[in-house]
Every structure is written in structure tokens, then in C-alpha cells.
Amino acid sequence: MKTTFRFAVNGRARIIKTEGDRPLLEVLREDLGLTGTKYGCGEGQCRACTVLLDGKAVTSCLTPVSAAAGKKVVTIEGLATDGKLHPVQEAFAAEGAIQCGYCVPGMILTTAALLEKNARPTDRQIVDALNGNLCRCSGYPRILVAVRRAVEMRGAADAGQD
Known part of the structure; x- marks a missing residue:
């Protein structure tokens, strides 16, 4: 069953309607077009899919999108600020x-x-x-x-x- 989730991605408010157990990695790459977050193993073992969730490094392949609800997600695309690299x-x-x-x-x-x-x-x-x-x-x-x-x-x- 699809549910509406609200969260911020790279400082921008996002609303996504999807299944709550869907991997955050999939939502970022497929729905939001943020392909800097990589799919490596799908098991949380390689950490190529790491994003920041409220400042904490998490494996987005194992993190359900429901865990991002109401939180701030930062991908590699959002780490730089004002055109200046982090x-x-x-x-x-x-x-x-x-x-x-x-x-x-x-x-x-x-x-x-x-x-x-x-x-x-x-x-x-x-x-x-x-x-x-x-x-x-x-x-x-x-x-x-x-x-x-x-x-x-x-x-x-x-x-x-x-």
C-alpha cells in the first residue's frame, strides 16, 4: 500500500507517495534522479549507498523510506554549499x-x-x-x-x- 512521505533531501522539501518498506536508495535514484548514491551490494555490506540521515551515515539500501519521514537526507549531490565543495x-x-x-x-x-x-x-x-x-x-x-x-x-x- 502506498503512503505519502515528507522529508527534506539536500535542503529541499520532498513529498513521495510509495510503499513504506521501499529502500531509500531506490527512491533517491529512481524517483528523485539523485544517482550519486550508488547501488553496490544491496545488503549494507559495501556502504557505497551511504547517505546522511539527520547527520548520521546510514546505508540507504537497507533504510526504508519510511525511516526518512520528517527527517533530513543529504546525498553527495547536496554536500557542497553555494557552489563550493565541502x-x-x-x-x-x-x-x-x-x-x-x-x-x-x-x-x-x-x-x-x-x-x-x-x-x-x-x-x-x-x-x-x-x-x-x-x-x-x-x-x-x-x-x-x-x-x-x-x-x-x-x-x-x-x-x-x-
Whole structure:
């Protein structure tokens, strides 16, 4: 049975009429045309489908659209603001941590959620946060360097706001 769901996606109010158990990933890609969120495994194991749900990194392939009702969803398309890349996006690009690009949206959103919670994570905390994000290109060392750079960039931006 179809139900109407209201939630914000990338800062824009959305109303979707669909089955409540339908994966959020499917709604984002098929109904809203937001294809930056990738389908990897459909089982929550690769985290290529990661989005932010009220600031928390979640696997959208396992998250029913009903769980997004009344909440804020951010996809990779909505992370940049005012035409300026988010520091995590900038850092991944600058450090060559983008590789093929398939897993990167999930890694970037996972990193953004981590840095919102912990502005100065240790290498162990970074590795733990990204542990479930799989990359076929085996570029994990560059990803770690990119996250460290994002931490530095965010620190510099915060210092400039004083």
C-alpha cells in the first residue's frame, strides 16, 4: 500500500507517495534522479549507498523510506554549499583519493559524518569509521591521507571564522 512521505533531501522539501518498506536508495535514484548514491551490494555490506540521515551515515539500501519521514537526507549531490565543495570533497580530490569514483560518495559522506561528531579523529578512529566502506581500487592509504587533510582544512576554516 502506498503512503505519502515528507522529508527534506539536500535542503529541499520532498513529498513521495510509495510503499513504506521501499529502500531509500531506490527512491533517491529512481524517483528523485539523485544517482550519486550508488547501488553496490544491496545488503549494507559495501556502504557505497551511504547517505546522511539527520547527520548520521546510514546505508540507504537497507533504510526504508519510511525511516526518512520528517527527517533530513543529504546525498553527495547536496554536500557542497553555494557552489563550493565541502572540505571533505576538496581533500579527496586534492589527494587523488577519488579513483574510479564508485565508492567515493559513500566514503565522503561517512567522513563528513565522522568529522561532524569528532573534529580531530585519530587514525584509528578514521579507519574504524570507514571500516565498512569497501573500495575495489585498493586506494585506502590515499583515503586516510585525504581524511587527515580534510581535518586540517576544517581546522583552518574554523580558525578563519574567529
